[in-house]
Amino acid sequence: MKLTLVEPKYLKDSIAIISELVSEARFKITSDAIELVAMDPANVSMVVFKLLSSTFTEYDVKEPIDLAINLNNFKQFLKRAKPNDVVTLSLEKDNKLKIVLKGTSKRTFSLPIIDLEEKEQKIPDLSFPASVQMDSSVLNECIEDADIVADSVNFIASPNKFTLLAEGDLSHVKVELESNDEIKINVEGNEEIRSKYSLEYLKKMIGGSKLSEKVSIYFNKDYPLKLEYKVVDRVQLMFILAPRVEND
Numbered sequence: 643m644k645l646t647l648v649e650p651k652y653l654k655d656s657i658a659i660i661s662e663l664v665s666e667a668r669f670k671i672t673s674d675a676i677e678l679v680a681m682d683p684a685n686v687s688m689v690v691f692k693l694l695s696s697t698f699t700e701y702d703v704k705e706p707i708d709l710a711i712n713l714n715n716f717k718q719f720l721k722r723a724k725p726n727d728v729v730t731l732s733l734e735k736d737n738k739l740k741i742v743l744k745g746t747s748k749r750t751f752s753l754p755i756i757d758l759e760e761k762e763q764k765i766p767d768l769s770f771p772a773s774v775q776m777d778s779s780v781l782n783e784c785i786e787d788a789d790i791v792a793d794s795v796n797f798i799a800s801p802n803k804f805t806l807l808a809e810g811d812l813s814h815v816k817v818e819l820e821s822n823d824e825i826k827i828n829v830e831g832n833e834e835i836r837s838k839y840s841l842e843y844l845k846k847m848i849g850g851s852k853l854s855e856k857v858s859i860y861f862n863k864d865y866p867l868k869l870e871y872k873v874v875d876r877v878q879l880m881f882i883l884a885p886r887v888e889n890d
Contacts, residue, residue, distance in 0.1 A: 643671060643707055645731045646700035650723040652853065652877045653693060657720055659849040659879065660689050661713040668710040668758050673703050679763040687843050690765055690880040697876045700730075710758035711739060719751040766882065768868065770860035771830035772799035776819070778851035778871065781859070784817045785848050789841050791815050794886045797861050800834045802827060804859075808841070837861050838886040847881040854879075 647653060660667070660678070667680040678691040695701040719741050723729050727745040734740050734752065741751040788795040788808035792815075798805040802821040808814060821827040829835060850857065850871035860868040867883045 643704070643731070643733045644700060644702045645671075645676075645698050647697065647729040647731075648699050649697065650720065650727055650729045651725065652697055652873070653729065654720040654723055655849075655852040656691055656693065656877060656879055657713060657717050659846070659852065660691060661717045662846040662849065663687055663689055663843070663881075665714055666710065666712050666756060666758055668708055668760070671703055671707040671709060673706075679765060681763055682843075686840065686884050687847070688763065688765070688882040690878070690882070692878040694875060694877065699728075707733070709733075709739065710756050711753055712756060715753055716741075719753065722749065722751075766866070768860075768862075768866060768882070770862055770865075770868065772797075772835040772861050773828045774799065774804045774819075774859040775826040776804075776857060776859075777824060778848070778855055778857040780819070780825070781857050782848050782851055784819075785841065785844050787815050787817055789845060793841050794838050795841055795844065796836055796838045797859070797867065798834060798836045799827060799829050799861070801829050801832060835861065835863050837864050837867065838888070839867050839883055840886055843883050847883065850879050850881070853877055 663682045664680045667678050670677045674695055676693040681688050723743050724745055727743045730742040732740045737755045739753040739755060743749045784806045788806055791810035791813040792808040796807040798807060804819045804827050806817045819825050847869050854871040854873050858870040864885050864887050866885060869881045871879045
């Protein structure tokens with residue numbers, strides 16, 4: 643296996659974001675892409691990552707490989723890559739991942755492959771009657787507003803309107819977004835759809851805005867949320883987040 647990237651940001655930023663939720667993970671490296679599906683330790687969120695072979699200038703994978711590594715260590719090595727560095731990943735005979743950063747100098751890092759005792763994660767089959775497409779920077783602002791007063795936020799969708807509502811003990815924040823050329827809101831039927839999600843997790847997930855200027859949001863009443871960041875022919879980063887269901 644030998645993989646060469648001249649745009650390290652797609653790998654570097656993705657791993658930095660994913661490592662906020664998952665510390666160790668197994669990558670599947672196929673002839674088409676590097677893929678990862680992982681749950682966070684609390685089983686509250688899932689991350690789905692795909693870095694397509696078309697992102698790489700060299701992509702030599704003879705047969706599918708499973709590779710489990712410590713993401714925090716991988717992140718630290720990738721952080722050393724400057725924007726113009728060429729990054730090469732290869733497997734060494736002593737079961738280590740070799741990371742070469744080449745710019746004004748050539749730097750080589752070695753990362754051990756680990757044994758990860760976990761079953762293979764399957765992406766759940768979910769259906770969503772509400773979807774919102776918008777600039778990822780707009781969602782970031784909404785989440786930051788909500789975070790001032792509460793630790794969770796309600797996502798509320800009705801035809802032509804998307805509302806985020808956060809309620810603390812004494813304060814509340816309400817952000818209303820109308821459907822327009824920049825914000826596309828689709829709701830099946832005419833009912834209002836409402837669900838509550840943890841801001842602690844959302845604040846980590848919106849890091850996906852480093853990858854894509856657009857975000858797609860999918861949800862249902864008291865149902866998991868799906869956030870998707872995508873760059874065509876490059877990268878897909880998707881998160882699934884369990885709802886906060888109140889006990890009456």
